Amino acid sequence: MGVKVNLHLTLRRYADDREVVDVEGKTIGECLRNLVKMFPGLEAHIFDKKGGLNNTIEIYLNLQSAYPNELLKPVKDGDEIHVTMMLAGG
């Protein structure tokens, strides 16, 4: 069954324009690392050089903020992760 990762509009271009990707993993971090293995172009947009999340990324688990320590949060089959990006424009 796995975990569904919903990608922010801006990120979809790095994932073959897919809005939702099914992944496996026991934590949010595992799921996102498996996601970037499938779509390596996403890595630089989600992770920083040290393997943490980029400052522009926000993670929601089942529509609830996963902040802080998002990557360590456990997930189970059927959960949904949203990867969104902060916006600054006006």
Place this chain on the structure above:
Amino acid sequence: MLSAEELARYDRQIMIPEIGRAGQEKLKKARVLIAGAGGLGSPVAIYLAVAGVGTIRLADHDRVDLSNLNRQVLHWDEDVGKKKVDSASAKLRAMNPHVNVETVDETITAETVEDIASGCDGIVDAMDNLPTRYVLNKAAVKLNIPFFHGAVRGLEGRAMTVIPGASACLRCLYRGPVSQEKFPVLGVAPALIGCIQAAEVIKYIVKAGELLVNRLLVYDGLNVRFTEFRVKRNPECEHCARVAGKE
């Protein structure tokens, strides 16, 4: 006290039970700071002005540029080169002469923000950069003034309302600084998000409905989809952690 002309002007919204004559009086007595007279500030200012918010304080240090005109609908072709606060205030006064428009042609900084926001019942975040949004957020929390956040990029946007001490603030999700970019944007995105912000301000003033408190609304305009995320106060937040909870 509403004049006969005002009662006629606002008739259709006074008919709304959640507003009524009492709500209209509250709108007339309110003073709202709109920080930024650009893509978001334009629709916010227009809809607060026509709704009869008594005093609109408009803050922007910029001048109108040709590249603003695809989205900043308070500024027209003839306004290129003018101060944005002058261009915008002229339109707002022409739309509704009952509204008092105060202009602040200053840069919003940590040093100036409290003076700019003082005496206001709400602060609308209509900025185009994150650092100034955080300056405003911090001042709003300190001064105990509700903060109406909105932001856009391309065909997308987001909105959230902050009630200091009672809800998550913009800084609660802070991870670190981000680089500034020249952002793409289609005018309909700030138009939509700005209208949501204006509606939040009006609802707050008349005490109607449920605000976007602890709720981040994200709009995907490409696929016409709204998603609502729940956010919570960060007990370590450097802006609001020490603010006592109150409604």
